[in-house]
Structure formats: structure tokens, C-alpha cells
Amino acid sequence: MTFRLALAGPRDVPRMGQIMEAAFDPRFGEAWNSVQLGGAMAIADTWGQIGLEDDDPYGFSLTRRVIDEAELMLVAVLPRERGRGLGRRLVEGAMQKARQRGAHKIFLEVRDGNATALGLYESLGFSIAGRRQNYYNGAAGERFDAITMRRDLA
Ligand SMILES: CC(C)(COP(=O)(O)OP(=O)(O)OC[C@H]1O[C@@H](n2cnc3c(N)ncnc32)[C@H](O)[C@@H]1OP(=O)(O)O)[C@@H](O)C(=O)NCCC(=O)NCCS
Incomplete structure (x- = not known):
């Protein structure tokens, strides 16, 4: 069985x-x-x-577009379904939809140290554009930097 992507509506939030x-x-x-x-x-x-x-949901992405820039805000795949290409498919699908909706570039933030996500984004042509210090608030009060990445959608 191969993955397919569907646009989410309000009923999909839960x-x-x-x-x-x-x-x-x-x-x-x-x-x-x-x-x-x-x-x-x-x-x-x-x-x-x-x-x-x-028809079983195993992952999702969340993206927004502002003028000609898109931001990939979230990508997540259930732990038991990882390593089968769904994360890649979701990021590719987000880029495709962003392009269709008029974005010329796409940005994202990823936690410094999130090696899987960094590896995925780099393999899809994203490059590092900056660092936001103490961007994430950890559960135990620690702070974690975010790496900002970008990719052209031309
Ligand atoms: C990041 C995440 C979405 C990837 O989902 P996935 O379905 O496992 O991704 P894929 O199977 O498509 O693998 C994609 C790529 O990730 C990279 N990757 C996977 N595991 C990796 C690891 N341990 N180290 C480095 N890169 C890794 C590889 O480039 C892999 O591509 P390849 O196997 O074709 O070479 C998933 O791990 C996840 O939900 N993580 C928790 C949430 C998260 O961190 N989201 C991203 C920040 S918003």
C-alpha cells in the first residue's frame, strides 16, 4: 500500500x-x-x-503562505510508521501545494539536534538560513535553539 495525501479540514484537527x-x-x-x-x-x-x-491517518503537515513565502510549521509521523517515506512525502506535498498557491520559497524551523528532521530537510534541498536561540521551551524548563532552513520553490 502506498501513501496518499489529503487536504485536512476542521474535522481532522482531533x-x-x-x-x-x-x-x-x-x-x-x-x-x-x-x-x-x-x-x-x-x-x-x-x-x-x-x-x-x-484510509488510516499516519502523519500530517501544516503549512501557511504569506505573499510569496511559505512556512512549513509542523510535520509529524506516528513513531511506528516511520522510515517508510511518509515524512518525505508530506514535505514534498507541502512544497507542491505551496508552489501551487503562489509561494516562491519555503522556510521552516527545526530544533537543533533533531537529526532525523534535519536529515530529511537537507535531503530535500533545504539549507540552513539562521538560528533562533532558545526558541523551544522544554518540559523541564530547558531551552532549545531552532535552526531556520529555507528552500527555493522555483
Ligand atoms: C521527521 C519525521 C516526520 C520523519 O518521518 P518519516 O516518515 O520517518 O520520514 P521518511 O521515512 O520519509 O524518512 C525521510 C528521511 O529522513 C532522514 N532520516 C531518517 N532517519 C534519520 C536519522 N536517524 N538520521 C538522519 N536522517 C534520518 C533520511 O534522509 C530519510 O530519507 P531516506 O531514508 O529516504 O534516506 C518523523 O521522524 C517525526 O514525526 N518526527 C517527530 C516530529 C518531528 O520532529 N517533526 C519535524 C519537526 S516539525
Whole structure:
């Protein structure tokens, strides 16, 4: 079975929230809560894409566009479904949709030390554009830097 992507609507927020809760390690403070997720999905030019296999949701992305720039805000895949290409498919799908919606470049923030995500983004042509110090608030009060990455969508 191969993955397919579907645009998410407001009714998908709870299952996106469940995936997010399972996917992100709470130690690092990268995850959002469902209220934040639902609020973001209601903003114009912000969209979610769900990765499905056989109609079961295994991952999602959240992206927004402002003028000609897109921001990939979240990508998450259930731990038991990782390493099968869904993360790559979600990022590619987000870039494709952003391009269709008029973005010429895409940015994202990733926690310094998140080797899997950094490896995924680099392999998809993203390069490091900067660092935001103490961007993430960890569960135990620690702070973690974010690496800003960008890629042209031409
Ligand atoms: C990041 C994440 C979305 C990747 O999902 P996935 O479905 O496992 O991704 P894929 O199977 O498509 O693997 C994509 C690439 O990740 C990279 N990768 C995977 N594991 C890696 C590791 N341990 N170290 C470095 N790179 C790694 C590789 O480039 C891999 O591509 P390849 O196997 O084709 O060479 C998933 O690990 C996840 O949900 N993590 C928690 C949430 C998160 O950190 N999100 C990103 C920040 S918002």
C-alpha cells in the first residue's frame, strides 16, 4: 500500500492532534496543542495535509503562505510508521501545494539536534538560513535553539 495525501479540514484537527501527541517527544517543547492547531487551521492561506494509507491517518503537515513565502510549521509521523517515506512525502506535498498557491520559497524551523528532521530537510534541498536561540521551551524548563532552513520553490 502506498501513501496518499489529503487536504485536512476542521474535522481532522482531533486526529492531527493525536498524531502530534504521539510523534513529538514532550521533553523538547516542539508540539502544539489542539487549540493552537485548530486556531492555525482557521487562518487564511494555512492548510494541513494528512498522510493516509488505506484510509488510516499516519502523519500530517501544516503549512501557511504569506505573499510569496511559505512556512512549513509542523510535520509529524506516528513513531511506528516511520522510515517508510511518509515524512518525505508530506514535505514534498507541502512544497507542491505551496508552489501551487503562489509561494516562491519555503522556510521552516527545526530544533537543533533533531537529526532525523534535519536529515530529511537537507535531503530535500533545504539549507540552513539562521538560528533562533532558545526558541523551544522544554518540559523541564530547558531551552532549545531552532535552526531556520529555507528552500527555493522555483
Ligand atoms: C521527521 C519525521 C516526520 C520523519 O518521518 P518519516 O516518515 O520517518 O520520514 P521518511 O521515512 O520519509 O524518512 C525521510 C528521511 O529522513 C532522514 N532520516 C531518517 N532517519 C534519520 C536519522 N536517524 N538520521 C538522519 N536522517 C534520518 C533520511 O534522509 C530519510 O530519507 P531516506 O531514508 O529516504 O534516506 C518523523 O521522524 C517525526 O514525526 N518526527 C517527530 C516530529 C518531528 O520532529 N517533526 C519535524 C519537526 S516539525
